[in-house]
Each structure stands twice: as C-alpha cells, then as structure tokens.
Amino acid sequence: NAGVTQTPKFQVLKTGQSMTLQCAQDMNHEYMSWYRQDPGMGLRLIHYSVGAGITDQGEVPNGYNVSRSTTEDFPLRLLSAAPSQTSVYFCASSRKGRKIGYGYTFGSGTRLTVV
Amino acid sequence: RKEVEQDPGPFNVPEGATVAFNCTYSNSASQSFFWYRQDCRKEPKLLMSVYSSGNEDGRFTAQLNRASQYISLLIRDSKLSDSATYLCVVNFSNDYKLSFGAGTTVTVRA
Numbered sequence: 001n002a003g004v005t006q007t008p009k010f011q012v013l014k015t016g017q018s019m020t021l022q023c024a025q026d027m028n029h030e031y032m033s034w035y036r037q038d039p040g041m042g043l044r045l046i047h048y049s050v051g052a053g054i055t056d057q058g059e060v061p062n063g064y065n066v067s068r069s070t071t072e073d074f075p076l077r078l079l080s081a082a083p084s085q086t087s088v089y090f091c092a093s094s095r096k097g098r099k100i101g102y103g104y105t106f107g108s109g110t111r112l113t114v115v
Numbered sequence: 116r117k118e119v120e121q122d123p124g125p126f127n128v129p130e131g132a133t134v135a136f137n138c139t140y141s142n143s144a145s146q147s148f149f150w151y152r153q154d155c156r157k158e159p160k161l162l163m164s165v166y167s168s169g170n171e172d173g174r175f176t177a178q179l180n181r182a183s184q185y186i187s188l189l190i191r192d193s194k195l196s197d198s199a200t201y202l203c204v205v206n207f208s209n210d211y212k213l214s215f216g217a218g219t220t221v222t223v224r225a
Contacts, residue, residue, distance in 0.1 A: 033211070035215075108157070
C-alpha cells in the first residue's frame with residue numbers, strides 16, 4: 001500500500017546542475033501533479049497531467065520539465081538549478097471522475113536546496 | 116491579490132477550547148472547497164470537503180459563504196493532536212487543479 005512515492009527525500013544541488021525528482025503512484029490514478037511549497041506562499045502548481053502522454057503547465061512552470069510515459073510515473077526535471085528553486089516539492093495524484101480534490105494523495109515531499 | 120488568503124496565525128489555544136478561522140477566495144465562480152491538514156514537515160492530507168449547506172465531521176465544522184466568498188473551519192474541544200497547519204483549498208474551474216492558501220497554524224497547549 002505505497003500510495004505516492006517520491007524520491008529523493010532530500011537533495012542539495014549546485015547552481016546550474018540538473019536533476020530529476022521522481023514520483024510514482026500505485027493506485028492507477030489518472031491525474032498527477034507537482035507542487036512547490038515555499039514559506040508564506042502556499043502550494044503552487046508547477047505541472048500536471050491528466051493521463052499518460054498528456055502534460056500541461058501550471059502556475060510556475062519555468063525552469064521545470066515533465067513527462068508522463070506511463071500512468072504510474074510523473075518525473076519532474078530541473079533543467080539548470082537556481083537558488084530560487086530551493087523549496088519543498090510535492091507530487092500528488094487523484095483518480096479522475098471523483099469529486100475534485102477529494103481523492104488527492106500527496107507524496108511525502110522532496111526538500112531541495114540549491115546553493 | 117492572492118486567489119486564496121488565510122490568516123497565518125498562529126492561534127494558540129488551550130486544550131478543550133474552540134478555535135475558528137476563515138479563508139477568503141477571489142474567484143466568485145469557484146466550484147469546490149476543502150480543508151487540508153498539514154503537520155510540520157509532512158505532506159498535506161484532506162481533512163474535509165466544504166459543502167454549501169455547511170457540514171460537520173466530529174469536532175470539525177466547515178461553513179461556506181458564497182456571497183462573501185469565504186469558508187470557515189471551527190474546531191471544538193481542541194486536542195493536542197489538532198496542532199497543525201490548516202490549508203484552505205479551492206477549485207476554481209472544475210478541472211483537476213487546486214489552489215492552496217498559505218495555511219493557518221493552530222497550536223493547542225496542555
């Protein structure tokens with residue numbers, strides 16, 4: 001009963017490095033999304049996907065790429081890390097057709113520091 | 116102006132007390148409303164949905180006021196375990212995207 005699994009839990013990057021945050025869910029959820037959480041700002045949507053092969057931008061997509069080749073996986077790629085990307089990143093998933101937001105399951109988060 | 120605004124608190128209350136706080140939203144066409152709970156350094160978890168007629172879940176009562184564009188959460192008989200940050204969450208467009216408030220922190224003391 002894993003739910004949504006995010007890896008790594010912690011990461012320190014140097015400015016300019018690239019990396020991929022992994023997110024996998026085993027609930028056969030069609031909808032997946034990435035949020036970042038910064039102090040005093042709430043969670044902000046980066047990218048989302050309504051199914052395999054379909055992705056779209058959220059509120060703060062710049063500097064991030066996503067892909068959705070399978071229903072289970074939704075990795076988030078940082079192209080060239082910047083200190084402004086220091087944040088806590090959450091992946092969330094939901095089954096389509098249910099009341100919106102009711103079935104949102106979050107991963108435990110990735111704490112990223114860019115120096 | 117933020118789409119969803121909350122009083123950050125903190126609300127410091129003794130065990131057994133009642134605490135209530137509001138959240139305002141900017142889009143009058145908002146479709147769905149929720150309260151999520153987030154413990155320190157943990158992921159958000161759904162606490163309850165908010166219905167137009169108001170609804171209760173044990174010691175928690177949620178209200179929606181569409182005319183004034185706010186939702187509220189009331190916690191009765193507070194427990195130490197209620198200490199957390201409560202996130203107001205709104206769906207504006209009936210798709211799968213949710214907008215989150217920055218959260219209201221509640222600390223219940225013995």
